[in-house]
Amino acid sequence: MNQFVFKSTAKTFLISFMILGILCMGLTWFSDDAIHSRFWTNLLHNSVFFTGISLMATFFIAVCITAYAGWHTQFKRVWEAFGSFIYVGIGLMVFIGIATYLHMNHLYHWTDEADVAKDAILKGKAGFLNKNWYLFGTIIIGGTWAFFYNRLRALSKAEDDNGAGVNFAMHRKMRVYAAIFLPIVGFTSAAMVWLWIMSLDAHWYSTMFAWYTGASWFVTMIALTILILLYLKGNGYYDNVSQEHIHDIGKFLFAFSIFWTYLWFSQFMLIWYANIGEETIYFRERYDKYPILFFGNLMINFLIPFFVLLRNDTKRKFGSVGFVAGVVLIGHWLDFFLMIKPGALHTAHAALGHEDHGHAEEAAHGAHEGAHGVADAVAHGAHGASEFVSGFTLPGFLEIGTFLGFLALFLFVTLNSLSKASLVPKNDPYLGESLNHHV
Amino acid sequence: MRTASHKNLDVVYGLYDDEEIMLDAVRQANKEHLDIMDVYSPFPVHGLDPLLGLEESRLHVAGFVFGAMGTLTAFLGMTWIFTKDWPIIFGGKPYWSVPAFIPITFELTVLFAAIGMVVTFYTICGLGPGVTNPYLDDRITDDKFCIAFDKSNVDVSAVESFFASTGASEVNQKTI
Numbered sequence: 001m002n003q004f005v006f007k008s009t010a011k012t013f014l015i016s017f018m019i020l021g022i023l024c025m026g027l028t029w030f031s032d033d034a035i036h037s038r039f040w041t042n043l044l045h046n047s048v049f050f051t052g053i054s055l056m057a058t059f060f061i062a063v064c065i066t067a068y069a070g071w072h073t074q075f076k077r078v079w080e081a082f083g084s085f086i087y088v089g090i091g092l093m094v095f096i097g098i099a100t101y102l103h104m105n106h107l108y109h110w111t112d113e114a115d116v117a118k119d120a121i122l123k124g125k126a127g128f129l130n131k132n133w134y135l136f137g138t139i140i141i142g143g144t145w146a147f148f149y150n151r152l153r154a155l156s157k158a159e160d161d162n163g164a165g166v167n168f169a170m171h172r173k174m175r176v177y178a179a180i181f182l183p184i185v186g187f188t189s190a191a192m193v194w195l196w197i198m199s200l201d202a203h204w205y206s207t208m209f210a211w212y213t214g215a216s217w218f219v220t221m222i223a224l225t226i227l228i229l230l231y232l233k234g235n236g237y238y239d240n241v242s243q244e245h246i247h248d249i250g251k252f253l254f255a256f257s258i259f260w261t262y263l264w265f266s267q268f269m270l271i272w273y274a275n276i277g278e279e280t281i282y283f284r285e286r287y288d289k290y291p292i293l294f295f296g297n298l299m300i301n302f303l304i305p306f307f308v309l310l311r312n313d314t315k316r317k318f319g320s321v322g323f324v325a326g327v328v329l330i331g332h333w334l335d336f337f338l339m340i341k342p343g344a345l346h347t348a349h350a351a352l353g354h355e356d357h358g359h360a361e362e363a364a365h366g367a368h369e370g371a372h373g374v375a376d377a378v379a380h381g382a383h384g385a386s387e388f389v390s391g392f393t394l395p396g397f398l399e400i401g402t403f404l405g406f407l408a409l410f411l412f413v414t415l416n417s418l419s420k421a422s423l424v425p426k427n428d429p430y431l432g433e434s435l436n437h438h439v
Numbered sequence: 440m441r442t443a444s445h446k447n448l449d450v451v452y453g454l455y456d457d458e459e460i461m462l463d464a465v466r467q468a469n470k471e472h473l474d475i476m477d478v479y480s481p482f483p484v485h486g487l488d489p490l491l492g493l494e495e496s497r498l499h500v501a502g503f504v505f506g507a508m509g510t511l512t513a514f515l516g517m518t519w520i521f522t523k524d525w526p527i528i529f530g531g532k533p534y535w536s537v538p539a540f541i542p543i544t545f546e547l548t549v550l551f552a553a554i555g556m557v558v559t560f561y562t563i564c565g566l567g568p569g570v571t572n573p574y575l576d577d578r579i580t581d582d583k584f585c586i587a588f589d590k591s592n593v594d595v596s597a598v599e600s601f602f603a604s605t606g607a608s609e610v611n612q613k614t615i
Contacts, residue, residue: 269541269542272538275530312495
């Protein structure tokens with residue numbers, strides 16, 4: 001079967017999960033604080049997560065074309081299908097951008113002009129961290145990504161129709177687009193990560209953050225690829241995608257999980273070693289208030305893939321690779337949760353007139369231990385701010401429901417796109433190599 | 440890999456110009472139940488190992504063991520040095536600073552695994568400085584693919600007709 005049929009039962013299934021997601025988001029909105037920080041962080045969290053996955057899929061297609069790689073050619077339509085989410089993802093990010101522009105949300109501390117005016121650090125960053133850059137940067141850069149995706153996809157489909165024999169014209173054109181896209185995506189993805197995620201902790205910065213986030217996206221993309229391929233194979237498609245291909249994707253899952261850990265650790269160790277207060281506060285917050293996620297993140301995203309996929313044969317067995325892919329998918333979603341929630345929660349607390357919690361705690365622990373600091377810390381303890389709060393320090397049911405809704409939306413767009421073209425790109429010059437792939 | 444332990448072996452072997460022809464010949468030999476002693480090629484040939492019934496190498500087990508030894512050596516070594524033997528405060532950090540140990544632990548893991556695997560591989564193959572290994576033909580390290588039979592295990596005339604029918608470019612006998 002070379003044509004994927006998006007069955008109506010699958011559609012109903014996914015749509016019902018999307019409805020669940022919408023319901024959860026509605027419930028979040030109405031059970032939220034005055035500035036709806038839980039709703040907006042959840043929306044940002046999932047939008048960024050899935051937009052990044054689709055960007056990484058397009059990026060990896062471009063990498064494979066530029067590297068003259070052929071092992072993946074049979075199922076490159078899966079990555080093209082992931083890439084098609086870029087339109088939806090950028091739409092969501094532009095929506096968040098408009099809301100930020102119009103001050104409808106309070107995700108980012110730097111949108112508060114009164115605060116920026118009296119804050120030397122934020123003033124220094126205002127050239128980049130401002131609502132114009134956020135909205136128009138998202139539109140222009142996201143639009144660029146969508147344009148390159150659109151060209152690569154159109155050429156790939158055109159190759160199916162007109163690329164028979166030795167007509168490599170379309171492939172050569174794809175090579176040009178791919179080579180141009182690579183440096184663009186390298187720099188712009190970093191810029192978007194700074195704007196979308198890192199600026200949630202507006203005072204803090206790390207030069208490794210963009211890479212770290214990118215690695216997280218990439219691992220998730222590989223994990224989803226494995227899960228989708230197993231699903232399609234289970235439904236009788238992709239008979240020629242064999243253990244050999246799964247082995248190679250399993251290696252990517254293994255290798256990039258280690259790469260992610262390398263970046264995580266390098267970022268941590270540099271900050272830990274330099275021990276500068278402005279930098280360590282990022283980890284202090286997460287270490288003190290999010291211990292389960294902080295250590296669980298490393299367990300799930302490093303120890304499980306590392307030890308399960310260390311052996312040769314576990315990378316070849318669908319069961320073990322699929323298990324790790326599922327675990328890592330959830331693990332990296334939690335990783336993004338940990339990147340996004342603490343900073344946004346901090347901003348929300350400040351905006352809602354609470355005493356800045358981090359400072360209160362520092363004061364309580366510091367040499368100037370005054371009645372004020374202690375009282376504040378106690379008051380916050382009573383509020384539950386330093387305890388586990390569903391939806392903030394740990395994902396609650398509403399977060400899980402929202403995630404499932406977004407995942408269903410992502411899969412809906414993916415499967416819809418898969419059904420629009422033949423599953424195997426029949427005229428790709430590398431198809432033969434892929435069919436005879438042997439590790 | 441088996442040649443190192445053999446002495447004074449009477450061998451009949453055929454040389455092939457192409458690895459695909461050689462692979463077909465191996466399939467044919469399996470079909471005719473001819474007991475192949477070994478196959479030599481200038482580079483690893485995909486799909487040859489399962490045809491010869493070779494098991495997957497266990498070299499990576501050695502790699503894991505040596506790597507784990509490296510991990511332990513580095514981590515326990517640094518722990519002993521920095522907490523018992525010669526405690527020094529670096530940058531106001533505690534004596535037992537696990538994050539600072541990790542890069543070195545990683546490096547020693549890689550070093551031990553790499554050196555351990557090389558030494559294991561050379562030992563198993565009987566390679567190393569000063570060791571001479573018998574060989575059938577110079578050209579099997581260059582551009583020829585060789586299937587060799589132990590004369591005591593096979594009927595030489597059957598083997599010769601097998602070589603003729605599968606397109607061997609040369610058939611020779613040698614005692615190694």
